[in-house]
Amino acid sequence: MSTKPSKDLETFENPNPERDYTIRIEVPEFTCLCPKTGQPDFATFQIEYVPATECVELKSLKLYFWSFRDEGAFHEAVTNQILGDLVQACAPKFMRLTGEFNVRGGIYTTVVAEHRDPHWTAPEPVTLP
Numbered sequence: 150m151s152t153k154p155s156k157d158l159e160t161f162e163n164p165n166p167e168r169d170y171t172i173r174i175e176v177p178e179f180t181c182l183c184p185k186t187g188q189p190d191f192a193t194f195q196i197e198y199v200p201a202t203e204c205v206e207l208k209s210l211k212l213y214f215w216s217f218r219d220e221g222a223f224h225e226a227v228t229n230q231i232l233g234d235l236v237q238a239c240a241p242k243f244m245r246l247t248g249e250f251n252v253r254g255g256i257y258t259t260v261v262a263e264h265r266d267p268h269w270t271a272p273e274p275v276t277l278p
Contacts, residue, residue, distance in 0.1 A: 152208075154216035158238035159209035163200045169242065169272055172204065173197050176214050183253070184221035191251040192224070196235070198244035201266065205239050224250050228260040242269040 176194040183190050194214070196205075213234070217227060228248040236244055243265050250258040 152212060154218065155209070155212040156216050156234070157209060158213050158234060159206040160203035160239045161206055163202050163204050166200070166202055169199050171197055171199055174205075174207070174210070176210075179214050179217065179248070181217040181227055182219065182221045184223055187221070190222075190224070190253065193249045194228075194231070195247040195249075196244070197247075198235075198239075199242040199269075201240055201242050201269075203239040205235060224248060224258045224260050229262050232262040232264060236264045240266075242266045243271065 174196040176196070179192040179194050181190050181192075182188065198205075214231075220227075222230075228246060231248075232244065232246040235241075235246070241264065243263070245261065245263045248258075248260045250260075
């Protein structure tokens with residue numbers, strides 16, 4: 150196999166650091182293992198972030214998410230771990246990570262975790278007529 154799962158997150162220089170803009174990424178095929186039963190858990194992750202000086206490189210992101218496939222993890226813990234790793238890699242102005250986990254025992258779980266640089270102020274929304 151030419152690629153393997155990896156916890157290494159690569160970044161590249163933000164091409165427009167003078168402007169606040171939002172990058173949205175959807176990861177629809179996340180899998181990990183239930184730490185209680187060992188059965189697979191499936192989730193879709195949505196990443197929304199305002200980059201500062203670095204952006205997350207997508208192939209490394211794919212391999213990073215793949216690296217959880219054989220690991221046991223509670224939904225809340227893995228969502229916060231992923232957010233922490235992403236923030237450490239690219240130090241965004243703002244990042245929101247939403248994990249929508251598939252039904253297990255009749256229960257759906259959604260975990261939302263956020264990071265905000267304390268020196269950043271979000272722009273005011275624009276309402277057009």
